[in-house]
Amino acid sequence: MKKISLKIEENILIALSLIMFWGALVYYFYNLSWSGIAIILILSGWSFYLRAKLGKEKIANIDAPEKEAVVKKNQSRLKWLIIIYFAIIAACFSLLAAYASAAALISPWLKVPYYFFAFYAISTALLLYIIAQPIKDNSKLWLIRLHYFLAFGVAIIVYKIGYGFDPFIHQATMELIDKQGYVLPKPLYYLGQYSLIIILHKFTGLSIYFLNKILVPLAAALFIPGALAAFLKTKNKNSGSAITILALLALPFNLFILSTPQNLTYVWLILLIFYSLADHLRGLPLILSLATLAIHPLTGIPALCFVIWKKISEQKKQLKSSKRKLINILMWLVTALSLPLSFTIVTGQSWQDISLSWNSLLSIFNFKIINTNVSNVILNLLALLSNCWLIIFIILALSGLFIWFKNNRHEASLIIKIASALLVGFLLSASLSFNFLIDYERNDYIFRLPILIGLFVLPAIVIVLNKLVTKFLNGSKMGLIGSWLFVTILITASLYLSYPRLDDYENAHGYSVSKTDILAVRSIAAQTNKPYIVLANQQTSVASLKELGFNHYLKVGSQQIFFYPIPTGGQLYQYYLEMVNKNPDRATMVKAMDLTGVKESYLVVSKYWQASSRIIAEAKLSANSYWEINNGDIYIFKFIY
Numbered sequence: 001m002k003k004i005s006l007k008i009e010e011n012i013l014i015a016l017s018l019i020m021f022w023g024a025l026v027y028y029f030y031n032l033s034w035s036g037i038a039i040i041l042i043l044s045g046w047s048f049y050l051r052a053k054l055g056k057e058k059i060a061n062i063d064a065p066e067k068e069a070v071v072k073k074n075q076s077r078l079k080w081l082i083i084i085y086f087a088i089i090a091a092c093f094s095l096l097a098a099y100a101s102a103a104a105l106i107s108p109w110l111k112v113p114y115y116f117f118a119f120y121a122i123s124t125a126l127l128l129y130i131i132a133q134p135i136k137d138n139s140k141l142w143l144i145r146l147h148y149f150l151a152f153g154v155a156i157i158v159y160k161i162g163y164g165f166d167p168f169i170h171q172a173t174m175e176l177i178d179k180q181g182y183v184l185p186k187p188l189y190y191l192g193q194y195s196l197i198i199i200l201h202k203f204t205g206l207s208i209y210f211l212n213k214i215l216v217p218l219a220a221a222l223f224i225p226g227a228l229a230a231f232l233k234t235k236n237k238n239s240g241s242a243i244t245i246l247a248l249l250a251l252p253f254n255l256f257i258l259s260t261p262q263n264l265t266y267v268w269l270i271l272l273i274f275y276s277l278a279d280h281l282r283g284l285p286l287i288l289s290l291a292t293l294a295i296h297p298l299t300g301i302p303a304l305c306f307v308i309w310k311k312i313s314e315q316k317k318q319l320k321s322s323k324r325k326l327i328n329i330l331m332w333l334v335t336a337l338s339l340p341l342s343f344t345i346v347t348g349q350s351w352q353d354i355s356l357s358w359n360s361l362l363s364i365f366n367f368k369i370i371n372t373n374v375s376n377v378i379l380n381l382l383a384l385l386s387n388c389w390l391i392i393f394i395i396l397a398l399s400g401l402f403i404w405f406k407n408n409r410h411e412a413s414l415i416i417k418i419a420s421a422l423l424v425g426f427l428l429s430a431s432l433s434f435n436f437l438i439d440y441e442r443n444d445y446i447f448r449l450p451i452l453i454g455l456f457v458l459p460a461i462v463i464v465l466n467k468l469v470t471k472f473l474n475g476s477k478m479g480l481i482g483s484w485l486f487v488t489i490l491i492t493a494s495l496y497l498s499y500p501r502l503d504d505y506e507n508a509h510g511y512s513v514s515k516t517d518i519l520a521v522r523s524i525a526a527q528t529n530k531p532y533i534v535l536a537n538q539q540t541s542v543a544s545l546k547e548l549g550f551n552h553y554l555k556v557g558s559q560q561i562f563f564y565p566i567p568t569g570g571q572l573y574q575y576y577l578e579m580v581n582k583n584p585d586r587a588t589m590v591k592a593m594d595l596t597g598v599k600e601s602y603l604v605v606s607k608y609w610q611a612s613s614r615i616i617a618e619a620k621l622s623a624n625s626y627w628e629i630n631n632g633d634i635y636i637f638k639f640i641y
Contacts, residue, residue: 007138013223013271014051014284016196017291018044023195024294028188031181032198040195051283081130085143088123092116092150096157102515104539104608104633106508107501108158121492123147124246128484131242132473140242141225149221151249151495152256156213161513161546166260167212168513168542169566172549174198174208183550190261192294209546216263220256224267227274231459232466234278235407240469243487247465250490252389254498255451262448265299268292269455272303276310277411277459285310297342298445302452305335306418313414328417335421339449340428376504383505385490386497393454393461400460403467415456422453511608516633517543523629524602524636533563533596535576535589536604540634541566554596561596571595579603580611584619589639603637 022043023032030036099111127147131140155163162168174194176183178201197211204211225245232241255266272288275281289307293300309331405412426449472483500508517540524534525547531554534544541564544552553560565573575592582588584603593601603623605615616635620626623637 007226009222009226010281014281014287015044015048016219017268017287018047019199020192020196020291021287021294022047023199024191027177027182027191027195028186032177032195033181034202036181037199037202040199047287051287054283078130078133078135081126082143085123085126085130088119088126089146089150092119092123093157095119096154100158100160102160104511104514104516104606105159106511108154108499109496109501111158112154117492117496120150120495121488123150124249124491125484125488128243128246128487131246132240137229137242141229141245144225144242144246145221147246148225148249149217151253151498152217152221153214154495154499155257156217156259159512161515161518161543162209162213163512164258164260165510165538165542167258168545170194170261171209171212172545174201174212176550178202178208189296189298192291193261193264212259214259216256216259216267219264220253220267223271227271227278228462230278231274231462235463236466236470240466240473243469243473244462244466247469247487247491248462250487250494251393251461252494252498257499261295262298265292265296265303266451266455268295269299269303269452270458272307273456273459274462276307298339298448299452301338301342302335302418302422302456305331305338306456309335309418310414313410332417332421335418336424337428339422339425343429343445379504382493382497385493386505389497396461396464397454397457398460400462400464401457404460404463412460415460419453419456422449422456426450426453511539511606513539513543513546514633516606516630518547520604520629520634520636521547523627524604527602527638528600530600531563531596531598532600532602533572533592533598534565534602534604535572535579535592536564536602537576537580537606537609538565538568540564540604540606554598556596563596576603579619580605580609580615584615584622584637586622586639589622590641593639593641599641601639601641603639605635605637607633607635 019040022040026032026036026040026043030039095116096112099113101111105111124147127143131143170190170193173183173190174197177194178198193215197208197215200206200211201208228245228248229241232244255263268288268291272285272292275288276285285307289300289303292303312327312331401412401416404415426446429446429449468483472480500510502508520536520540521544524532533554534540536544544564545566550562552563554563561570561572565576567573572592572595575588575595578588579585584605589601589603593599603619605612605619609615619635619637622639624640626635626637628635
């Protein structure tokens with residue numbers, strides 16, 4: 001193969017992956033002080049040099065020579081179209097920024113005006129036309145990256161305080177590590193992301209809050225298009241690859257809108273899968289798998305199994321048929337059983353308790369009946385599309401695997417094997433009980449396995465989409481225009497459906513952390529210098545982490561309890577649920593104070609909470625005092641033992 005120099009984004013990807021891997025190891029066995037960071041950078045630099053030296057002879061030629069047969073008139077027109085595209089994209093970002101809010105939001109679409117979708121649809125249609133023209137592949141990729149970032153970045157712009165629950169916990173943890181070099185106990189997960197963000201923070205001066213907020217949307221937008229391009233270059237030589245990459249935005253992309261360690265591993269797993277199948281750079285799959293493992297083992301274990309399995313399968317000529325079969329069986333069993341075994345260790349259940357749970361598999365197919373009372377045709381079509389997404393995904397995956405199997409039986413078989421192993425792993429894991437988590441969070445871990453299966457079969461979907469794109473590009477003009485409009489509509493619909501929403505079909509329920517939550521935390525902290533506890537919902541609780549950090553633990557016997565209800569599976573949150581779902585009486589508050597050994601406690605009730613009027617009226621009767629935040633958005637009730 002022809003040698004080329006690495007692109008800057010690939011160098012960045014390798015460097016970030018090495019920092020995450022070595023950062024996790026150094027932090028776990030040492031710390032993230034300046035001396036620890038120096039060790040990480042030395043090890044990362046040495047690894048980067050070693051990989052480059054050993055990998056010189058195998059760098060795939062993914063940049064075929066460009067055709068320069070473009071008429072000057074067309075070039076001039078394209079330049080103007082690109083300028084118009086940039087103007088529309090700038091308008092989209094400006095609209096998101098203009099309607100950014102620090103209020104408690106269920107959905108960004110409650111703030112962003114409806115005509116934003118018109119701008120997004122026009123920019124999408126325009127970009128589809130631009131990347132269909134004979135311009136440089138690298139230019140196409142950078143335009144697609146910008147569009148990806150717009151799609152993935154809505155939440156990080158609209159939610160001023162922050163979107164989600166977990167990022168605030170990770171932010172508070174990283175800020176504590178940044179101050180003292182470590183936190184105890186040191187877990188075996190998250191360390192890759194923690195070390196990366198803390199190192200970037202120390203060297204760039206950017207806040208941990210900002211880096212943590214932008215990491216996943218930016219990394220997904222920057223790196224995924226390049227990995228898809230590398231994969232498609234090895235499968236075909238047509239001009240439809242860029243359109244295929246952009247058309248993938250028609251699939252759900254909610255995995256990439258929120259920065260959590262788990263979501264970061266999804267990004268790295270996608271990169272690992274596509275670069276591995278493209279045989280793009282020697283050593284890159286192993287580096288990506290180790291980085292993924294350093295972030296979270298739930299994704300890292302299958303990632304490492306895939307790399308090892310693929311490497312072994314490439315040695316098939318040196319192995320006898322019987323040995324190949326034995327190795328395939330062993331690798332299949334390792335892949336299928338590794339995660340269920342890991343879960344049994346976490347949950348403390350015995351292996352005899354595990355059985356196949358087919359009900360969990362069926363529960364994935366959760367169809368909602370179309371509401372015939374809704375007269376909004378667009379909402380009806382969006383609800384229908386949302387219902388059919390999984391079926392469409394499965395049909396595309398099976399079709400792609402069939403096409404792939406005919407052209408490259410070896411690669412397709414490997415994907416089928418690992419997907420089937422993960423499916424069995426999911427069915428086994430689904431029988432376990434996660435009683436240490438609150439009821440509505442207990443399925444979170446096991447239902448990440450179907451996501452992993454979907455990511456492993458994603459190359460098959462890319463293959464079939466590329467076949468369709470090629471067919472339409474070579475078809476009639478009317479068919480091309482029709483497909484162009486259809487893809488534009490699907491991508492725009494996907495943008496709406498990939499974010500939390502509140503409409504006639506969907507109620508996301510989860511409010512964001514608001515400025516009022518932060519004001520409530522500050523107000524309570526200003527009331528007293530004595531130890532106290534607060535019973536509050538998740539949003540106010542994580543606001544306490546953002547404002548006050550992890551410095552407020554109360555010792556209860558051999559345990560330490562945080563003074564706000566974190567985690568939600570803890571006893572304090574159960575007392576909070578008693579106060580808001582039953583009766584907000586003094587007796588429950590006294591039990592909470594007895595548990596923690598404090599003499600002061602506070603109940604925080606948000607206006608948006610169900611039956612908040614009743615709760616507030618009853619709490620006024622039993623509390624020693626109370627006050628409002630932000631004209632009644634939040635009520636705070638003080639109880640003294």
